[in-house]
Amino acid sequence: MKKLLLAFVLALAALLVVTGCKTGQPPAEQQEQSSESQSAEQGQEKSGEGDLVFISSADKENCEACHRKVSEDRDYSLAAGLEKLEGHPPVGADDGVADCISCHQKDGDISLKKVIHVAHYSGEDNHFVTNYDGSCVHCHKLTDEGQLPVAGLEEPGTYFKTIKVASVDKSPGGCNDCHRKVSDDKDYSLAAEIEKLESHPETPSESVADCASCHAEGTPLALSAIMHTGHLLGENYEKYGNSCINCHDQSNKMLVKGL
Structure with a gap:
């Protein structure tokens, strides 16, 4: 079968x-x-x-x-x-x-x-x-809630934000290729970034897999929604192409690297 x-x-x-x-x-x-x-x-x-060649999510409806x-x-x-x-x-x-x-x-x-x-x-x-x-954004569109449903499968009344992304992989090894400590005054590791978040519990881990236990999909704190909003609507990610495949493995069913 x-x-x-x-x-x-x-x-x-x-x-x-x-x-x-x-x-x-x-x-x-x-x-x-x-x-x-x-x-x-x-x-x-x-x-x-x-x-980088950026593609707008508004190019294809x-x-x-x-x-x-x-x-x-x-x-x-x-x-x-x-x-x-x-x-x-x-x-x-x-x-x-x-x-x-x-x-x-x-x-x-x-x-x-x-x-x-x-x-x-x-x-x-x-x-x-x-x-x-x-480009993922020909099919997937970003919502106010940070989700990326396929256009045509969204809930009625969903509003899409227009974003521009490039298809480039600057982190083949996953999150830690970008989120790492460069020097004492340039610490971009996951643990250091989380430490700066007000009211977030202490999390010394350097693996995105450890986030999934609290940030389960289908909840208000879903990892996908937080990551999409933080990266695609942030100010610093554009130099990395706002690229989906920095995080998602194109050769493995677009799963998040490390998950």
Whole structure:
């Protein structure tokens, strides 16, 4: 059974990439984005290593901004892509990605998160990575509460903040690559930063994993909400590209490094 589920996930991942991005010629919007991406990359090379290319979360409203029908012979819509999946039940996808949730639950081998992340980030020369900078904010939007739901799956009345991020990994080893003691007067370690927080209990640990016991997901003090707000709306993180993949492992289902 697990082998069948795995085969289904891989087939779905491959088709999402192909139908959304590589079937025939890409839609005009994708062609424009591709040219912009190439120009940005060329500009980055000319201006030297270290320059960052920022993508705005307002650039793409939701999945349908890319997955849409351009013409009769260029249909990149979710419904058209699902029709080509062998063994997939008929789904009109009238409500976009929201129609996927009933089958692709939060957990499991075919969870929506797992299927979509595999489709958008796996494989060499992945179209989403090479032409859309692999930017998380094309799909995920930041709320006032610090959450990053997929656009189209947010609660009614949710307000999104516009943020700009670059897709750069300046901390391949995780939090401690940035949060470390440089000198006696430059201590950016987790323990030192936490010590500066008013009313926070003493926490000598240097591992983000130790935060999860108090900052459980689904609570007002959820670790994700605190980290997203502190990093993406802070003043100092921009020099690190406001990048999601400084913290999230692109090669491991976008899990937080260290968790």
